[in-house]
Structure formats: structure tokens, C-alpha cells
Amino acid sequence: MEIGMLHTHVLVVTLFLLFLLFKTILLLVNKKELLTTVRTKFKMVDPILGVLMLATGGYLLSLYGSTAPTYLWVKLVIVIIIIPIGIVAFKKENKAMAIIALLLTFYIYGASEVGSLTFSKEEASTTTENNPAQYAEEVMITGDKVQLIKTGEEIYLAECKKCHGVDGKKGLFKAPDLSKSKLGLYERIAWIKKGKGVMPAYADELRNTEIEAVALYLDKLK
Ligand code: HEC
Structure with missing residues (x-):
């Protein structure tokens, strides 16, 4: 059950990242009409992925009990920040905000892979x-x-x-x-x-x- 949850979580985060990447590219190359079409057609994708991401992540976090490493809490806060930035970025067609949301998502994705906020192996104590x-x-x-x-x-x-x-x-x-x-x-x-x-x-x-x-x-x- 937990392993399934971990896989679902990683899958959801990956989909969120790819969708964000796709929209950011459309915004950067000024394909605004296409972006609007994508946004209206798939307007439920972000809320659904967002809720799934937080629900599966929250469940995994609860497994640690009081022993959750700091980077997981920081990740949670960053995700809560990314969601509104992403929404506003594409609504206002603000390239800078879209890039910030994308970079933050890449960052937490990487931090999760390595198990550390500074990407240092030592902090992740895998040595x-x-x-x-x-x-x-x-x-x-x-x-x-x-x-x-x-x-x-x-x-x-x-x-x-x-x-x-x-x-x-x-x-x-x-x-x-x-x-x-x-x-x-x-x-x-x-x-x-x-x-x-x-x-x-x-x-x-x-x-x-x-x-x-x-x-x-x-x-x-x-
Ligand atoms: C939050 C999950 C978690 C809990 C709870 C947990 N462990 Fe672990 N345990 C791990 C992980 C992950 C590793 C591998 C860590 C690493 O190598 O970085 C590990 C490694 C070990 C190892 C080393 C095994 C080897 O051959 O290298 C032992 C022994 C162990 N755990 C025993 C226990 C015991 C006993 C408990 C309960 C008192 C416990 N663990 C609770 C996740 C957990």
C-alpha cells in the first residue's frame, strides 16, 4: 500500500512538472492562443494533480511520524507556494512567474530524489x-x-x-x-x-x- 502510494506520488509530481513545463514553453514562445486553449481544455488537470500531490505527499509524510526530515516539510511549504504562483502566472501570462514556478518544481523534484535540500550527499547521509x-x-x-x-x-x-x-x-x-x-x-x-x-x-x-x-x-x- 505504501509503496503504491509512493509510486502514485512520484507519478503525479512528474505529470504536474511536465504539464507545467509544456505551458511554460508555450508562454515563452508566445503561443498565447494555444496556451489559452490548453488551459481551458485542461483546466481541471492542475487542481486534480495539486490535490493528489498534497494528499499522497501528506500521507507519506504522516508515515514518518515525528521523525520526518526537515527537507520534507520545506518541500510541502514550497508546493503550497508553487500552486498559486502557477495559477497566477498563466492567468496573467507572466513569464517570470511561470519560470519561478517551474524552477521551484524542478528544485523540489531534485531534492526529493537526493533526499536533501542542498543536494549534498552528506546531509542525506547516504555515504x-x-x-x-x-x-x-x-x-x-x-x-x-x-x-x-x-x-x-x-x-x-x-x-x-x-x-x-x-x-x-x-x-x-x-x-x-x-x-x-x-x-x-x-x-x-x-x-x-x-x-x-x-x-x-x-x-x-x-x-x-x-x-x-x-x-x-x-x-x-x-
Ligand atoms: C521511516 C521508516 C523506517 C522506520 C520506522 C524504521 N526503519 Fe529501519 N531502515 C529504514 C531505511 C530507509 C533504512 C536504510 C537506511 C540507509 O541505508 O540509508 C533502514 C535500515 C535499517 C537497518 C540496517 C539494515 C542493513 O542490513 O543495513 C536495520 C537493522 C533497521 N533499519 C532496523 C529497524 C528497526 C529495528 C526499526 C524499529 C525500531 C526500524 N528499522 C524502523 C527505514 C525505517
């Missing part, structure tokens, strides 16, 4: 140097293992399922298949504490024993 597994320290897991795994399962279903799926294979936001993960227990604990990119850091949200429990539970997915 391998920032791999939480490298921060793994030795931990001693104490306590009843069966009980820990049960607690781990509860936490997994409450916190992790939405992106990783019940079986660890869902892969929302390109999350790796946990049933095939080669990380050891300590590396997993470090991952869960530190997070990375879209994957939230749980160090402040869960107690150490809870993090250990869910890390232990991941073995059950294999």
Missing part, C-alpha cells in the same frame, strides 16, 4: 562512512531471552513495521530487506540507536533494553 554499524560497541544482553524477543516483537510491530513490513521485506523508502540483513547483533543495536537517513534514531525514544530486544527479535525474521 557509507556514516554507517551506524561502525559505531557498534560491545553490549551484554542480560535477561530472559524468550521474554526479550517477545518484547522485541511488540516494539517491532509498533515502530518498525510501517517501513520494514511484518516480515522485514517491505522496503519502504528503500529500506533494506531485514530478513536478508547481514548485520550482527551489535551492529543492529548501533543502527537502531543512531538511525540513518530516513531510518529514525531510536536512542532517545526507546530504552537500551528495548533496543536490544528489538535487535534480538530481528533474527526471527531470517
Whole structure:
């Protein structure tokens, strides 16, 4: 369901961008009559795409809960700005405004692809140097293992399922298949504490024993 939503979102944004590009070109080459025809014939396209874009985007944003990265909020604000600029630009046949709307749309499209507002890989933390597994320290897991795994399962279903799926294979936001993960227990604990990119850091949200429990539970997915 979420993957379908992500694909729908990308498709809608792409259509919006192409339609905007088409209208901007018509405006720039002074094909005003054709532009008017296109605008009147397809006057429902922009409102429909706009609503779909915000609805699917809003839904995806809600999946992150309180952990949504800043660039997603900025994107939302920019989209809310683009829609009226676009409407006014073509109504008043204002080339500068049409170009601004087009550039802003390209910008958020690119920012989404890279997962960062400044297009820096580091901010998007997709670099391998920032791999939480490298921060793994030795931990001693104490306590009843069966009980820990049960607690781990509860936490997994409450916190992790939405992106990783019940079986660890869902892969929302390109999350790796946990049933095939080669990380050891300590590396997993470090991952869960530190997070990375879209994957939230749980160090402040869960107690150490809870993090250990869910890390232990991941073995059950294999
Ligand atoms: C918002 C979505 C999201 C949630 C919620 C989430 N993850 Fe992740 N997780 C990801 C993504 C995306 C990656 C890959 C990050 C990257 O490589 O940049 C990942 C990576 C991982 C990895 C590393 C796997 C590997 O082999 O490299 C582990 C382990 C993991 N998550 C466990 C968990 C656990 C346990 C929870 C719940 C406590 C959780 N995740 C919650 C999205 C999520």
C-alpha cells in the first residue's frame, strides 16, 4: 500500500512538472492562443494533480511520524507556494512567474530524489562512512531471552513495521530487506540507536533494553 502510494506520488509530481513545463514553453514562445486553449481544455488537470500531490505527499509524510526530515516539510511549504504562483502566472501570462514556478518544481523534484535540500550527499547521509554499524560497541544482553524477543516483537510491530513490513521485506523508502540483513547483533543495536537517513534514531525514544530486544527479535525474521 505504501509503496503504491509512493509510486502514485512520484507519478503525479512528474505529470504536474511536465504539464507545467509544456505551458511554460508555450508562454515563452508566445503561443498565447494555444496556451489559452490548453488551459481551458485542461483546466481541471492542475487542481486534480495539486490535490493528489498534497494528499499522497501528506500521507507519506504522516508515515514518518515525528521523525520526518526537515527537507520534507520545506518541500510541502514550497508546493503550497508553487500552486498559486502557477495559477497566477498563466492567468496573467507572466513569464517570470511561470519560470519561478517551474524552477521551484524542478528544485523540489531534485531534492526529493537526493533526499536533501542542498543536494549534498552528506546531509542525506547516504555515504557509507556514516554507517551506524561502525559505531557498534560491545553490549551484554542480560535477561530472559524468550521474554526479550517477545518484547522485541511488540516494539517491532509498533515502530518498525510501517517501513520494514511484518516480515522485514517491505522496503519502504528503500529500506533494506531485514530478513536478508547481514548485520550482527551489535551492529543492529548501533543502527537502531543512531538511525540513518530516513531510518529514525531510536536512542532517545526507546530504552537500551528495548533496543536490544528489538535487535534480538530481528533474527526471527531470517
Ligand atoms: C521511516 C521508516 C523506517 C522506520 C520506522 C524504521 N526503519 Fe529501519 N531502515 C529504514 C531505511 C530507509 C533504512 C536504510 C537506511 C540507509 O541505508 O540509508 C533502514 C535500515 C535499517 C537497518 C540496517 C539494515 C542493513 O542490513 O543495513 C536495520 C537493522 C533497521 N533499519 C532496523 C529497524 C528497526 C529495528 C526499526 C524499529 C525500531 C526500524 N528499522 C524502523 C527505514 C525505517
